[in-house]
Amino acid sequence: MKYLEDLNAAQKEAAIQISGPMMVIAGAGSGKTKVLTYRISHLIDNGIDAFNILALTFTNKAAQEMKSRIAEMIGDNEAKNIWMGTFHSIFARILRTEHEKIGYPNNFTIYDTQDSKGLIKAIVKEMGLDDKLYKPNIIYNRISAAKNNLISAGDYLKNAGAMGEDRSTGRPRIGEVYLEYQKRCFKAGAMDFDDLLFKTNLLLHQHPDILLKYQNKFNYILVDEYQDTNYAQYLIIKSLAARFENICVVGDDAQSIYSFRGANIQNILNFKKDYPDYNLYKLEQNYRSTKNIVNAANSIITINKDQIKKKVWTENNSGELIKVIKSFSDNEEGKVIANDIFNSKSHHHLKNKDFAILYRTNAQSRSFEEALRKLNLSYKIYGGLSFYQRKEIKDLLAYFRLTTNHNDEESLKRIINYPKRGIGKTTLEKATIIANQQNISIWDVLEKPEQFNFSVNSGTRSKIESFVIKIKSFRSKLNISSAYELAEEIAKSSGILHDLNTDKSPEGIVRYENIQELLNAISEFSETQSKNENTDNSLSDFLIDVALLTDADNETEEDKDKISLMTIHAAKGLEFSYVYIVGVEENLFPSQLSLNTRSELEEERRLFYVALTRAKTKATLSYAVSRYKWGNFVSCEPSRFIEELDEQYLDLSLTGAVKKNNLSLNNTWSNSNQKTPSKISAKRNLKKISSIESSNIKPTISHEIKIGVEVKHDRFGKGKVIDLSGESPNIKATVFFPSSGQKQLLLKFAKLQILN
């Protein structure tokens, strides 16, 4: 094949092996994606049906890029038949097809982290556990780790190790929470991210016929970023590949940075045990970076003990030394880096997109944003709070989700009283208790209150009824209307659009625009789907993968020439001409949390290696000697990683230090005209003196208030009573105030004055 001539000898060897197990250890920038794409094209050129190829990537974006490159080589029609995507999205697809086998509905909901933690929080409360000890975060991580190691809730309770750990941290009942959590997810027709892997394993192991079906389908399996797979993923791949053993894994142990998510570097080392007759290919020539960058990166990664031996080298120029910049504070760091970008840009006639600022934690982005904005440099922040996690988006999506899956508990809780419709906490709590007792969903209770002895006063009851009817009416249109038509109707008819439209603050306007943006995205989805005859176009089809999307998948044309700001984790697999690694300080990078064990510290070092090797032309390291942390100004020391780099590749002139080992001792910041940071303004403790103004308005006797009566409220002004519900003394009035809209008020509190 002609295109194979683009490859070097090692790349070519790997690309042309058609059958049998193989592993490619690919150093940073050595063209591993190229090998994967060429290999897939080569397979298809050699008569292998695209339908029989499964390619698993780490991000959706990587899958899309690879697909389009393959399409360029062998044509779109073939390329689109390959099953290519992230573990999560591919397995979600399989689980939706085989849903019956595991007792789930095919339109099951995927709970994101927020949903999961919300459910855990509710369970902890219901079980009467101390929420200071049983924090959702901690429990979520425990459950996640268990699932990634294929430990079910039942197994967990029997697992001496896990239970012992929980007992020693004072949380002996995590296992019970896990069990209840699984029950509730199942009842809600929901899976969390880890379930997508866990349940796939279950499916394949309990149903040999299904396993055989997918083994036969996926004759050829390719896995990218193999160093970041966890045990659950490993086992799925192994099972699927067991029949033909046409498996190709690609990875770099030096870039393994996801052990917190259960990634297991051992998977690479174990490959040869599982497939003794495998072929190993090493890609060691780097095409991306300058010699200085490659050599500096090599000099630091060799400090790690755990690694597969390889020597990454390059024929590229030496390039510039790695510049180290010292700043006085985090704010100054922002300014200095922004200025440096500004100067480099005009000097070398570069574009914004040639630059990236990489940091360890999302919280560091602020000072760079401010500084870049001042210089009018446009940037894009990746990660952080993604579009799909914003409150207003999650609210609307919750309506969509509840429409397709009435049992989705987290969605129900989110929207049952948003926009305000007078169904409060007490009502929901009652319904939850009944649902738990009778092992049904909250929706069931709301839908058939009399059947389940759910007694509420008539007012609340009619509100619940109209809510149920509304959701059902959405449901009835699910298969008639297009995704966009229904989405728009829901946005309007739920009252969300109206609610956001009344908020004219800047944030409120942004929220309104975000909703519009989501509707646009759905409209686009509707259009592309309807062009395609055999794909579906309903709202539930849109929802399928929404939970699995990230911001990187949302890139628009106008984002293409912006400076990238992101965490190093998010930068994995990317490259930029000019890379700034910022906040290179002890306790920040490496993170303080990683300093306890060698393996964690080594992972931080690999992270540093990943950061450095993103740079093509020039890398710059930056640290500040002081920065704000939780409102306190604390002093910082330069990271050990700077010390560990071979000095010959560094330019230390901007640190005021001649030698790197006195970086921190030198306390003059010559080119800094920064003032001492302003002291934290003393908190004003002016306590409001409560109003002693006596009211000369008599509290109204509640029976005088009737529907239709005009009333006056201290804060909301004039209004008209449009509904009354509840029994004395808890009578609740629905009042419409022209100035501030419809409100529900408890008569015993709201001192309504009757007018006329």
Next chain:
DNA sequence: CCAGTACTTAGGTTG
């Protein structure tokens, strides 16, 4: 039920 206020606590990376 609503809205404003006091208080607490966050440690980090993600599909």
Next chain:
DNA sequence: TAAGTACTGG
């Protein structure tokens, strides 16, 4: 510091 939650008065 900042965000998110619990509390409280109307």
